[in-house]
Amino acid sequence: MSFLTKSLKARGYNLNEVKWAYIFLFGAVALVTVFVILPMIATFVLAWFRYDGIRSPVYVGLDNFQRVLKDSHTWRGLWLTLYYMAGTLPVTLIIAFTIAVILDEKWFRGKQLALATFVTPYVLPFVGAGFIWVWLMNPMMGVLNYVVESLGGPMLYWFRDTATAMPSIWITANWKFVGWFLILYVAALANVPVQLYEAAKIDGVSNKLQEIWYITLPLTRPTTFFLTIMGMIGAFSAFDIVYITTQGGPNNSTRLLVNYIYELAFVRNRFGDGSAAAFFLFLVMLAVTALIWQYYTRRIED
Incomplete structure (x- = not known):
């Protein structure tokens, strides 16, 4: 039995309910990651490049x-x-x-x-x-x-x-x-x-x-x-x-x-x-x- 399982049982949590809670949370976290977090990261990275959607990106530093x-x-x-x-x-x-x-x-x-x-x-x-x-x-x-x-x-x-x-x-x-x-x-x-x-x-x-x-x-x-x-x-x-x-x-x-x-x-x-x-x-x-x-x-x- 892992430390996490022991800890959850000691606090009175139902392991089956915890498992399903994480399963349902995973869907929401995945959607937020794909449609919010990753686009934000991509936008920040792209801000350092000159890119027109056709030619390869060129690093320009703070120029943009x-x-x-x-x-x-x-x-x-x-x-x-x-x-x-x-x-x-x-x-x-x-x-x-x-x-x-x-x-x-x-x-x-x-x-x-x-x-x-x-x-x-x-x-x-x-x-x-x-x-x-x-x-x-x-x-x-x-x-x-x-x-x-x-x-x-x-x-x-x-x-x-x-x-x-x-x-x-x-x-x-x-x-x-x-x-x-x-x-x-x-x-x-x-x-x-x-x-x-x-x-x-x-x-x-x-x-x-x-x-x-x-x-x-x-x-x-x-x-x-x-x-x-x-x-x-x-x-x-x-x-x-x-x-x-x-x-x-x-x-x-x-x-x-x-x-x-x-x-x-x-x-x-x-x-x-x-x-x-x-x-x-x-x-x-x-x-x-x-x-x-x-x-x-x-x-x-x-």
Whole structure:
């Protein structure tokens, strides 16, 4: 009998259950290794080479990183990514939290129907969701322009105008992801003890806004923290919504950094530059995640 077997038996584990646990874990670990870890390693290695997909890779050292960091399109893509995140993440958080508070009220009827309505866009494939809004915002035949013009407004070109393209993407993204945020906030509110609200009334809390500020917001802060991290990661990797709606246009006004990375690697066949830019994006995401983590952990501890 091996040392591991003796150790597991001494701790009261069922060896058969442990065996099946490792078997099930192996599948997940294998998938993550093949589709996440190995591509990350390959990307990092490729960033040190000049490679066009045809000729043999040539080692160039830091040249790809220097070229990418000196490229104005890289920094513009990063700025547009932050701009996209500013118009989606906080808006989705606020809308989802507000709706969750309303659904949590005793007087509200049809909570399950409302949840199903808001969650439906989230379960749609991003391709389908994108094409829905491309149709709704079609300048000639779109429903939104019909409503705007019926109210006396001008014809809007939505995804085709540099002034409205990014706000149009904001609308699409917020519509799709508010349902996911809402589910987590509803679950978080369900775990807030009712006794706290009753005790707060005794201590002088007299209206709903004070209940939200002093009780609901602090107790749902871990959920907000999780959604902020996941929303930030989603914003930095928001490729499909832009590719489907604007493909980075008009005039590159919506070309996020991840879309520029795709263009470098798979349109211009500069796989080394694309890999270097992807590694740069990873470092930016890591830094922003660390800052958010540090901020929220301090707030939660306080």
